[in-house]
Amino acid sequence: xxxxxxxxxxxxxxxxxxxxxxxxxxxxxxxxxxxxxxxxxxxxxxxxxxxxxxxxxxxxxxxxxxxxxxxxxxxxxxxxxxxxxxxxxxxxxxxxxxxxxxxxxxxxxxxxxxxxxxxxxxxxxxxxxxxxxxxxxxxxxxxxxxxxxxxxxxxxxxxxxxxxxxxxxxxxxxxxxxxxxxxxxxxxxxxxxxxxxxxxxxxxxxxxxxxxxxxxxxxxxxxxxxxxxxxxxxxxxxxxxxxxxxxxxxxxxxxxxxxxxxxxxxxxxxxxxxxxxxxxxxxxxxxxxxxxxxxxxxxxxxxxxxxxxxxxxxxxxxxxxxxxxxx
Numbered sequence: 001x002x003x004x005x006x007x008x009x010x011x012x013x014x015x016x017x018x019x020x021x022x023x024x025x026x027x028x029x030x031x032x033x034x035x036x037x038x039x040x041x042x043x044x045x046x047x048x049x050x051x052x053x054x055x056x057x058x059x060x061x062x063x064x065x066x067x068x069x070x071x072x073x074x075x076x077x078x079x080x081x082x083x084x085x086x087x088x089x090x091x092x093x094x095x096x097x098x099x100x101x102x103x104x105x106x107x108x109x110x111x112x113x114x115x116x117x118x119x120x121x122x123x124x125x126x127x128x129x130x131x132x133x134x135x136x137x138x139x140x141x142x143x144x145x146x147x148x149x150x151x152x153x154x155x156x157x158x159x160x161x162x163x164x165x166x167x168x169x170x171x172x173x174x175x176x177x178x179x180x181x182x183x184x185x186x187x188x189x190x191x192x193x194x195x196x197x198x199x200x201x202x203x204x205x206x207x208x209x210x211x212x213x214x215x216x217x218x219x220x221x222x223x224x225x226x227x228x229x230x231x232x233x234x235x236x237x238x239x240x241x242x243x244x245x246x247x248x249x250x251x252x253x254x255x256x257x258x259x260x261x262x263x264x265x266x267x268x269x270x271x272x273x274x275x276x277x278x279x280x281x282x283x284x285x286x287x288x289x290x291x292x293x294x295x296x297x298x299x300x301x302x303x304x305x306x307x308x309x310x311x312x313x314x315x316x317x318x319x320x321x322x323x324x325x326x327x
Contacts, residue, residue: 001032002109002316005102007095008038009114012081012088013293014303016046019114021305022312027054027069032316035108037095040073049301074098081299084117089124092116096131100138103284110285110315111135112308115293129161132279135286144281145182147254148264148290149191149314150271154254155263156183156280167259171203171216176224180256184230186280187253189325190318199243199252200225200236201262207239273304276311278318285318287311 006022009015016038027034036043040058055068077091096116102108113131121128128134136144148155158179159167180198187196201207202221204214211218221237228234238248240257244266249255257263267275268290275290289307297303 002319003033003035003107004312004315005035005037005099005108005111006312007092007099007111007113008036008042009092009095010084010088010117010120010293010295011039011042011077011079011091012083012085012120013115013117013295013298015092015114015116015293016042017050017298017301017303018289018305018308020046020050020052021303022112022308023069024050024053025305025309026312033108034069035072035099035102036069037072037074037098037102039075039077039091040071041076042079042091043071043073045079049299072098082295084120084123084293084295086120086123088117089120089122089126093121093124093126096134097138100135100284103286104138109319110287112311112315113286113288114308115289115291117293117295131277131286131288132160135279135282135284139282139284141282143178143182144279145179145186147183147186147278147280148267148271149276149278149287150267150274150310152270153249153267154187154191155267156254156256157260157263158256158258160260162259164259167203168216171220171258173220173224176220177228180224180228180230180234182281183254183256184233186278190278190280190285190321191253192321193253196233196253197251198234199238199249199255200234201240201243201255201257202237203258205239205241207237273306274310275307276314278314285315285322287315287318 006019058071074094078087099111146157146160187193203216208214208217225234277288279286
């Protein structure tokens with residue numbers, strides 16, 4: 001039996017709605033166990049917009065929901081649909097922290113997180129730039145990677161939410177090798193690809209053009225690819241524009257980029273609404289949809305739950321693969 005906990009995300013966005021829609025498609029007549037950490041008043045508000053088709057009980061005890069969905073409420077929070085607020089930030093953070101503890105304690109197998117607002121999280125007084133950094137710190141893991149998964153293209157990032165101006169100073173051979181080792185292990189264990197093919201993108205235009213445009217490729221990236229422990233799985237560095245224009249990504253199991261938009265613009269162009277965010281390198285399994293809070297359509301009942309549903313299925317798949325690898 002698989003046990004999955006969903007977070008509510010920002011309560012003023014589409015998170016509660018798409019979780020209920022996902023549970024409508026996953027929890028009905030299922031033998032799996034589902035937990036939804038969401039303020040009681042927010043769940044009831046979302047349930048008036050999207051009627052739950054599953055059995056559920058609102059409780060503080062996960063064991064109360066045998067055979068259904070446990071809606072665990074961390075209290076009630078003031079809502080202001082469509083806007084990030086200090087209240088929505090506090091509710092989101094509390095839901096995330098509660099969910100992490102459920103997985104850490106072995107009560108649940110994986111976490112599927114609904115979208116949060118970084119502004120709301122900061123208004124609530126929390127320092128984290130995103131989910132990935134929260135779970136890494138709480139798991140006491142320093143070497144982790146943000147990955148994006150889909151049936152059309154898998155991707156991973158060297159830096160995550162770092163400003164462009166800082167990337168040059170962050171790019172070191174040892175750090176790059178550490179990240180690539182996480183990616184290789186995750187592809188082999190979490191996704192069950194025994195001999196993964198990984199394309200590594202360059203940092204500079206035209207991948208530096210042999211040092212004419214930039215030196216990072218020759219001095220850092222190429223040495224890491226040629227002399228690293230996992231060199232047999234790696235190819236590159238590729239010039240990003242030509243790589244994606246020629247659809248070369250189809251020839252690889254994963255594309256590894258140096259910074260956020262370098263990879264996520266093409267990934268979302270190809271997969272938007274069906275991609276999944278996954279934090280590789282952690283002892284816990286955490287996935288999420290590849291989109292944001294969508295404040296502009298919150299409360300209208302029209303949000304598409306497809307990416308959230310895919311996130312749930314990927315979480316279940318990764319848990320299964322990890323358990324199989326332990327045998």
